[in-house]
Amino acid sequence: MNEGNVHTEEFRVTGEAVLTKIKELLHEGNIRSITIKNEEGKVLINVPLTLGVVGALLLPQLAAIGAIAAIATHCTIVVERADGTPPAV
Secondary structure (H helix, E strand, O other): OEOOOOEEEEEEEEHHHHHHHHHHHHHHOOEEEEEEEOOOOOEEEEEEOOOOOOHHHHHHHHHHHHHHHHHOOEEEEEEEEOOOOOOOO
């Protein structure tokens, strides 16, 4: 999806890798929201992020993501980025 300076990316991961991937994505920056879906495509959690939301403010969301990871086998992480270009690989 492209809306001006917004685009989305999807990452398919195992339940145990969800939290690690989320932390990695947060360090890359420019994230507007993170949505985690189960294998059937049902949204399990949607975490909108705003500029300045870091550290302790994300702990409740990370705890919820960890709980989801514990029960999910495979997940899709949908990331909405604030800029129009994907991160350098």
